[in-house]
Amino acid sequence: MARLIIMGPPGSGKGTQAEHIARHFGIPAISTGELFRTHVGDKTELGAEASGYMDRGDFVPDHVTTAMLRARLEEADAADGFLLDGYPRTVIQIGALDEMLADRQQTLEVVLELTAPDDELLARILRRAQEQGRADDTEPAIQRRLELYRDETQPVLTAYSHRGILLSIDGSGQPETITKAAIAALEGSLAG
Numbered sequence: 001m002a003r004l005i006i007m008g009p010p011g012s013g014k015g016t017q018a019e020h021i022a023r024h025f026g027i028p029a030i031s032t033g034e035l036f037r038t039h040v041g042d043k044t045e046l047g048a049e050a051s052g053y054m055d056r057g058d059f060v061p062d063h064v065t066t067a068m069l070r071a072r073l074e075e076a077d078a079a080d081g082f083l084l085d086g087y088p089r090t091v092i093q094i095g096a097l098d099e100m101l102a103d104r105q106q107t108l109e110v111v112l113e114l115t116a117p118d119d120e121l122l123a124r125i126l127r128r129a130q131e132q133g134r135a136d137d138t139e140p141a142i143q144r145r146l147e148l149y150r151d152e153t154q155p156v157l158t159a160y161s162h163r164g165i166l167l168s169i170d171g172s173g174q175p176e177t178i179t180k181a182a183i184a185a186l187e188g189s190l191a192g
């Protein structure tokens with residue numbers, strides 16, 4: 001069973017790719033953004049706490065996000081493997097994830113990064129804004145999310161690259177082609 005992370009800037013299509021990749025490997029795709037959106041939709045206390053940050057494109061505070069993820073990872077379906085989407089997004093969260101895994105005597109196998117040029121990212125976000133009406137797909141929130149990705153999340157990629165577990169693939173083009181390339185790259189990496 002695989003323990004994987006998918007990373008990519010807003011609009012890179014990582015949510016869609018995460019679903020396909022997770023299905024292929026028979027593991028749950030766990031998206032912290034989706035978990036938050038479910039809480040917001042269900043009007044839970046956690047949802048009320050998170051929604052202001054999300055609507056502005058800001059990060060929800062680390063301790064809130066980490067507690068939510070810890071609880072999700074304790075569910076039975078994640079016992080042997082998972083694909084994390086949207087966590088870790090900060091260097092602090094790398095350490096929190098390391099601790100969660102160490103408690104379970106587990107390690108991460110691969111971090112998959114989807115790359116795409118900025119103009120394609122923006123075009124995809126704007127298209128999604130029309131199709132799905134996500135509350136954080138407004139112009140200022142999009143700018144903020146791109147900025148945080150560059151300032152806070154790029155260092156996470158650098159850290160995983162130093163560990164030798166970062167696998168970057170081109171995330172531009174047709175979704176089906178990217179899924180195939182991602183699965184082939186992951187299989188190669190997991191086998192090696």
Ligand code: AMP
Binds near residue numbers: 033055062088
């Ligand atoms: P996403 O669906 O991954 O784009 O996440 C949507 C929003 O949820 C983000 O813009 C943040 O406000 C919040 N969020 C998701 N994951 C995290 C995280 N790891 N740390 C902090 N905030 C997060």
